[in-house]
Amino acid sequence: VRSEAPTARVLVIDDERGIRDVFIHLLGGGGHRVVAAADGKAALSLIAAESFDIVFCDLMLTGMSGFAVLSTIQKSHKHLPVVVMTAYPTNEVESGAKMLGSFAFLPKPFEISAVERLIALALGSKKSG
Amino acid sequence: VKLRNKFLAALWTLLALSTLGFGAIGVRFLRFQMEGEMHGKSLTLSRAFVIVAEDALRGGRPKDASDFLAALKVFPDVEEARLLDPRGRTLAAHSRDGWPMPFQPNPKYLAAALSSVAPVIKTESRGGVLSKVVYQRVESERPRAEILGVCYLRLTYGRIGDAVLQMLRYFLPIILAWAAILSLLAVFFSRRITRPLEEVRAAAMEVGKGRWDLKLPLTGGGEFTDLAAAFNLMVHTLSRTTVSKEYFTTLVDASPLAIIAIDLAGNVTIWNRAAEILFGWTTAEILGRPYPIIPDDQPEAFQFMLKATAAGRSVTIHEAVRRRKGGSTVAVSVSAACLRGADGRVTGGVALISDLTQRRRLEARFNQVEKLSAVGRLAAGVAHELNNPLGVILAFSQSLRRTVAEKDPLAFPLESIERETRRCGDLVANLLTYARAAKPEDRGPVDLNEAVSEALALIDTRARGQETAVHREFAEELPPLHANKNQLQQIVFNLCYNALDALERNGRLTVRTALVTEEGREWAVLEVSDDGPGMTADVQKSIFEPFFTTKEMGKGTGLGLSLVHEIVVRHGGGIEVTSSPGAGAAFAVRLPRAPLDDRA
Numbered sequence: 001v002r003s004e005a006p007t008a009r010v011l012v013i014d015d016e017r018g019i020r021d022v023f024i025h026l027l028g029g030g031g032h033r034v035v036a037a038a039d040g041k042a043a044l045s046l047i048a049a050e051s052f053d054i055v056f057c058d059l060m061l062t063g064m065s066g067f068a069v070l071s072t073i074q075k076s077h078k079h080l081p082v083v084v085m086t087a088y089p090t091n092e093v094e095s096g097a098k099m100l101g102s103f104a105f106l107p108k109p110f111e112i113s114a115v116e117r118l119i120a121l122a123l124g125s126k127k128s129g
Numbered sequence: 130v131k132l133r134n135k136f137l138a139a140l141w142t143l144l145a146l147s148t149l150g151f152g153a154i155g156v157r158f159l160r161f162q163m164e165g166e167m168h169g170k171s172l173t174l175s176r177a178f179v180i181v182a183e184d185a186l187r188g189g190r191p192k193d194a195s196d197f198l199a200a201l202k203v204f205p206d207v208e209e210a211r212l213l214d215p216r217g218r219t220l221a222a223h224s225r226d227g228w229p230m231p232f233q234p235n236p237k238y239l240a241a242a243l244s245s246v247a248p249v250i251k252t253e254s255r256g257g258v259l260s261k262v263v264y265q266r267v268e269s270e271r272p273r274a275e276i277l278g279v280c281y282l283r284l285t286y287g288r289i290g291d292a293v294l295q296m297l298r299y300f301l302p303i304i305l306a307w308a309a310i311l312s313l314l315a316v317f318f319s320r321r322i323t324r325p326l327e328e329v330r331a332a333a334m335e336v337g338k339g340r341w342d343l344k345l346p347l348t349g350g351g352e353f354t355d356l357a358a359a360f361n362l363m364v365h366t367l368s369r370t371t372v373s374k375e376y377f378t379t380l381v382d383a384s385p386l387a388i389i390a391i392d393l394a395g396n397v398t399i400w401n402r403a404a405e406i407l408f409g410w411t412t413a414e415i416l417g418r419p420y421p422i423i424p425d426d427q428p429e430a431f432q433f434m435l436k437a438t439a440a441g442r443s444v445t446i447h448e449a450v451r452r453r454k455g456g457s458t459v460a461v462s463v464s465a466a467c468l469r470g471a472d473g474r475v476t477g478g479v480a481l482i483s484d485l486t487q488r489r490r491l492e493a494r495f496n497q498v499e500k501l502s503a504v505g506r507l508a509a510g511v512a513h514e515l516n517n518p519l520g521v522i523l524a525f526s527q528s529l530r531r532t533v534a535e536k537d538p539l540a541f542p543l544e545s546i547e548r549e550t551r552r553c554g555d556l557v558a559n560l561l562t563y564a565r566a567a568k569p570e571d572r573g574p575v576d577l578n579e580a581v582s583e584a585l586a587l588i589d590t591r592a593r594g595q596e597t598a599v600h601r602e603f604a605e606e607l608p609p610l611h612a613n614k615n616q617l618q619q620i621v622f623n624l625c626y627n628a629l630d631a632l633e634r635n636g637r638l639t640v641r642t643a644l645v646t647e648e649g650r651e652w653a654v655l656e657v658s659d660d661g662p663g664m665t666a667d668v669q670k671s672i673f674e675p676f677f678t679t680k681e682m683g684k685g686t687g688l689g690l691s692l693v694h695e696i697v698v699r700h701g702g703g704i705e706v707t708s709s710p711g712a713g714a715a716f717a718v719r720l721p722r723a724p725l726d727d728r729a
Contacts, residue, residue, distance in 0.1 A: 018521035026528045060513060087516030088509075090561065091615055109520035109554045112527050 008119050009051065012036045013043040013069060014058040014085065019108075023056065026112055032119065040064030044072060052080060054122040056106070056115075059086040059093065067100060074101045081122040085110070132326070133319040140315045144308050155296060163286055167206075167261045168250060171284050174207065175248050175263045178280040182212050182267040186277035191220035198223035208260060209283035212267075215243060215276050234281060238264045242279055259286040325353040329360055339375050341368035387461075387482040390468060391420050395435075398477060407461070407484050409454030422451040424458060438467040438478040448485065460485040508560030515557050523550040559688040562619060574609035575617060577642055577653050577720075584621035585640060588629070596634050599625075602641040608722055610653055616696045617655075617720075623689040624657035624716050631661035631714065644722070651722035652702070658715035664708045672706065693718070 010032050012023040020036040027034045035052070037043035040061050047055070055073065059066030070082050081103035086093055089107035097105050104118050178197065185193035194212045201207045201223055209232075211222040217234040235251075242249045242264035249264040263282040269275055328345065335343050343364060345357040381388050382402040390399035396419055400412045408422050415421060423431040430449060437444040443466035450458045465480040530543040585599060592599045610617075621640070628638050636659060643654040664672070664679075671677045673694040693716075697704045701721045708714035 016517045016521075019517060022521050022524040026524060029528075087513040087520070088561070089516075089558070107558075108516040109523040109550060112524050115524075 006123050007031045007033060008053040008123055010034045010119065011043060011046060011052045011055045013038075013040065013055065013061065013066070015039060015060075015062050016058065019058065019085075022112075023115075027115070027119075030116075038062075040066070040069040040072075043069060047073060047077060047080070054103070054119055055080060055082045056085055057082055059084060059097075060088065067096065070097070070100050070102060081118075081125065083118055131323075133316070133323050136319045136322075137312065137315055140311065141308070144311060148304050148308075152297075152300075155300075159296060164252075167284055167286060170204075170206070171250055171261045171263045171282055172248065174201070174204070174284070175250075175265045175280060175282055178210065178212075178282065179265050179267050182278060182280050183269060185212070185221075186267055187269050191278070194221045195223070204284075206284045206286070207282065208285045209281070211281040213239075213279040213281055215266075215278060217279070220278060234264070234279075235262070238262065239279060242266050243276060253283075260284065261286070325356065329356060332360065332364075336364050336367075384481075387484075388479065389420070389422075389482065390477055390479040392477040393475070395420050397421075399479070404482070407453075407459065407482065408451070422453070424450055424452045434463070434465050434480075435478070438465050439475055441467055441475070443467075451482070460489055504560060508557060512557050512561050516554065519550050519554050519557070523547060523554070526550060556688070559692055562616075562692055572611055572613050575612045575614045577607050577610055577612075577617065577655065578603045580614050580617045581621050581640060581642060581655065584618040585625070588622070588625045588638075591626075591629055592638060595629065595632065595636070597629060597632050597636040597638055600637065600639040602639060604641075604643045607642060607644055607653060608651070610720055611723060612700055612720065613696075616700075620655065620693050620696055620718060621657070623693045624718075627689060628657055628659035628661065628714070632659055633661075636661060645719075647719075652719045653722060655718045655720070656715060657718075658713060660713040663710045663712045663714050664706075665710055669706050669708060673704075 010023065010027055012020055012034060014020055014036070015038050017038075020038070024034045024036055035046060035050075037046055040063060043055075043057070057066050057069050057073075061069070066084065066086075070084060073080055073082055082101075083104045083106050084093075084097035084102040085106045085108060087108040089105075094105050103122065106114065106118070178194075181197040182191075182194050185191050191212055198210045198212070198221060201210050209223070211232060212220045213234060214220055217236070217239050219232055222232070238249050238251055243266055245266070246268075247265075251262050253260045253262050261282075261284045263280070263284075265280045267277045267280060269277055332343055332345050341364065344361050347354050347357050347361075381399060384401055384403055387404035387407045388399060388401045389397060389404050392398050396417050397415050398417075400410070400415050405411050410421060420431070427450070430446070434444050434446070443464065445462070445464040447462050449461055449463050451461050451463075453459055461482050462485055463480055463482050465478055467475045468477045468479050470476045526543050526546040530540060530547060533539045533543065581603070582601075585601065589599055625638065625640070629636075632638065639656075639658045641654075641656040641658070643656070645652050645654055668679060672690050674691060677691075694704055697718050697720065702719045704719070705717045706714065707717070
């Protein structure tokens, strides 16, 4: 864990507790500020309340679907990078996510290095953008 | 004897008989003619003789008649002429053969002549020579009526045979010419009669050889046309009702099912082509020999069939095992029935045997597909439930491993957890792909070279890791394929990963694309070959089966090649493997350039 690395404000939306734990423990331990939401509604109110550098959003959520959350965020926060996660990775899902303007597609199970890379990318794009 | 010769013989016999008949009539006619002529001549001469004789006798000078008699010499047929007294003594005479000649008049003729005014003219035969003899009385009325003597003449007919010979000499050339003309006519007409018969005979020979389609032309007229029509009808009827041995053999040999017949002793009497192919024995080897295909360990199966067929029942065993030449066995279905002779007695049995190997293979394939799609559906159902926990395990194990030093006792187990978790993730991903491969989703025009290039970009990284070169041999100007690009790349990944797994270090991996034309269609070929250790034939047989793997525990899921196979088959293509131990392996995938039809 590199302390000199820039810290990011990360929002995780997943109804799977294990996944939320992974993000909070690992990324939180890495100096990032991680906020987790179990469903889309809670997530959207969090986004409305504070600002984030990157959002990791699962597709299969209870209540509002991941795609609905993604498109809602796209409307209100056009420049907020949203990474679409799924435990059911198919071509349709991937291309659907791409069409809706997702920042990246992250099939589960994922490597933490992949998550770290995405965060770095998001921070980089924000700096340049 | 040929009909024509008989005809000619009959004709010639008839000709000869008629010639003889006409000859006899001719001779008779000739004789009748001569008879009349001689009669007239003898009558005339006799009249003249009587007048001369009357004068001579009345004057008492019978010798006066001698001059007349001598004058008769000019008639070559006058043999003898005498002037007799009423008692038959010769008064004067002339004879061709000279004087004197003993002479005794025929007393009967003499008496008849003395008592009649008319001359007595008779025909005599002396040594085959016919003569006319004439007796005529010489009488005077003045001074008183008295009989003065008798005139006797003998005229010869000459040899009647000479006349006949003469006649024959005239007529024989005519008769012979006539016979020749008749013979020629006879030959000509007999030809005309026998030629249609010849044709019928030749046609019958052809039919005898099995040419059932033969038809005679309806020519010749009259009875010949009727004969040809009757012949054609007969052949037509026979051809529909008679089965020739040759036709029977053709039929039996054409059967795609094995047909085997045995006699009551259990010896083979019919063994067709399909039986030769299915069981390996040739007809020549097996005819007249015992039924060979019953496996030694199940004689009861045969006994059962024998009993049932002998009882007149037909039996079908849907799944049986039979023996081939060389001892291997084959799964078959057997239907058997008894054969009966014309008298209704059982003479043997016949069995129709079909090979179940192909059906078994299809069933196995079907079962495999069923199994896989079931697994695929299950995987799709639980993928979400598996991938989430796997994600958690993977992330935490990776994170933990980062916190421990390389020498730490926890490093090794953590690494194992991480690796095994990845393996589970791969398995779930493969099963998902499998489930999706069944659906013709997302197909469109795909540039094979481009798809392969993209996939190889990922392969290169790993290949470099084991110092293996990836050679690309791409065909130029490949037409686009109607395919799912992701699935095509899945094929490349799986084949290349397998090759890299097989290669140790410094190997050579070649990826080739080509366009070939086979079975009248264009096919794109993707070939992945390596110079690794290769495979045995046994391994090659099983590589496309799901969950089959030669990789060490934990290295492979056993789904890669079956997934490749599934994708290729779903795209209407095929895959072939060429390999032998120590000689590397080549997988050639063939994909149709255009789909046969869109059954999506």
